Amino acid sequence: MVDTGVIVASALIIMIYSFLYRENIVFRIAEGAFVGASVGRVLAINFDTFRRSLWAPAIQGSYYLFIPVLLGILYIALFLKGPYRWLYRVPVSFVLGSGLGLALAGIIKVSLVDQIRAVITTPLVGVSLYQALSNLVIILATATVTFVFFFTRPHEGILKYVTLVGRLFLMIYLGYQFAGTIMMRESVLISQLNIILKGDGIWLVPIAFILLGIGVYYDWKNGKLQWMG
């Protein structure tokens, strides 16, 4: 039994990958479909959540849940031209206020106090020499990297050497991060090729290469084939 879902999925992936050769109508179709699908999907999911978590309990007695409906409708004021346009800032201010307040409260504990405590309590005695030296690396990295981002004083004198060490650690971290970035992107590519190569969509691969060959030949004949940097 042929899996039409896998064939459609494989075709869409190949349509997106056609962009690697050059921009074309096939890619534009897939891209347009994605944009429309994104907006349609999020509206559908929000409507479903509205029905489950707001409307159903509201009409069964939790009348205070009509307040977010009234406030949410004010978003439409963005499109008004007149003295009431400012009303769209009201729901924005509710969401912003709560987000900022919760973030501020938590960030001070989790990202500031706890991190400074972790540095201060990193053991340098009572552990093996290897562990002590490695822990010293953590303390040194934390301290020097923090100074790299201090821009209120020029990086001169002793600060110059501190930020130099900080930049060294920053390069080590960025190298480590770069490897992670590559791995993540490759994993996404692998997942896509898995869909094409391990399902019914594998028959689209030779068709795609034939079309690519025709496209390359056509461009070469018309002098449009150029080096891509």
Place this chain on the structure above:
Amino acid sequence: MNLQNKPRKKGLLNIDSRIIWLLLLFFVGIPLVRPIGIPIQVSPNTREFYEILTEQRGITIALALDTDPAGLAELGPQISAILKIARDYDLKVVMVGWNSNSGMFANTYLTEVFSDVWNSQYGINFVNLGYVPGMETGMKQFAEDIWSIEQDHYGTRLENLPMMEDIRTASDIDYLIECCWNLDYPNSIMRQFVAPGYTKMLAASTALVYPALLPFIGPDRPIKSAIKGMDGAAQLELVSNHPGLAIAGTDAQSLAHVLIIIFIAIGNLGLFFKREET
């Protein structure tokens, strides 16, 4: 990005990008069709993650699927492996999320692992609470009162789900496993669930985000343990004896890395010879 009208400079420093991309397709595609079988070693981090999960049978875990579709390439195999471990060790699973895709993804992976026992065990051993709106505000609401969301992803009221009887706040959850696609979600989870002392946290992370989570990982830190990327998923599949997509993909990942090392080496050799000439 597209066609340029520059005259082509020849040499190691200017290989056409499309040739590189075609090679990448072959290097990644061939091991998917013909696996090489490079042996995988389980790292101490992954083993620690597995041991925390399986320390005690019957505990309650929440799995927060806060990822976009692209994150499923790495997080999907991790989620699948975690659910299979949960099934083996009778862990109670609450699927939830603050990303609009959460409910749909939870449905996909629960169906993959529990489809044969869905009718008999849904609501007893696992539930899909779906998408909770509001990001960090929604997390605060959920942590303080889980029943405020009223219905699960399928529209069933929480009082009709037997396992939810004992799960009222985040304190009733033993471990919250956050699927980290970007930094916003794990930071917010740490602030709203872990810092106030509701529950303990584990992380299933992409390789991209993992470096930024490092300061928070450790036995006395907010995140008790974390696995990263497709390699972490493959190791988890191996240690739990449930081989899947991640193990199948590590050969392709290895060859893709070989290719990038080759091209970086070619680029640097080209630079070296160019300097020699000048």
Place this chain on the structure above:
Amino acid sequence: MANLAKNYLASVIVAVIGFLFVFTYYFLAQPLNDWSQTLAQIISLISLFAVLPGAFLMIRRETSILTVRGPNWDRSVITLGSFLVFLIAGLTGLSSPIYLWLYNNVFVILSTAIFSLLAFYIMSAGYRTFRARSWEATVLLVVGLLTILGVVPFGASIWSGFPTITDWISKYPSTGTSRGITIGIALGTAGVIIRTIAGQGRLGRFIKGEE
């Protein structure tokens, strides 16, 4: 009175709610904690409506391109068509077979495929720009290559030392650096948030309607 509300209501809301959530995070004070719990539920449901302006703007833009036959109008047909298909299918229920099929075989695939194009670009970008031109670039290059070799099984099969080195890089210098960055970001973010709640800064002025 109307002018007062227009200029200050939004800023007052931001300040009051922000302060309430900060206070109830650290202190137990009934009934403030009960109010913050109810308020959190109300505010999280307000965010469901935030997508409406974006959706309306997209529909308006694509419709205007279509009506005047602007450039790439064919793409607008597809965009609006797929928007309607997903919306109508989604309204039949998120668990309906048609919506599940569309979601898993169209939306997820397209989203992932577009993202996966970056794998190709990062390969060619790595080849063209990842060169040891300075000491900083050399350090970055060496650590990046060591990490790549240390993570995949292929590297471990060449030399068992690669995973050990990668593990050390991850546990010590990377953790320390990331901690320093986290502290810096926390300080900066706290400053911006306090300024916004006080009505200063770009976001604070936007809330007041001055931008």
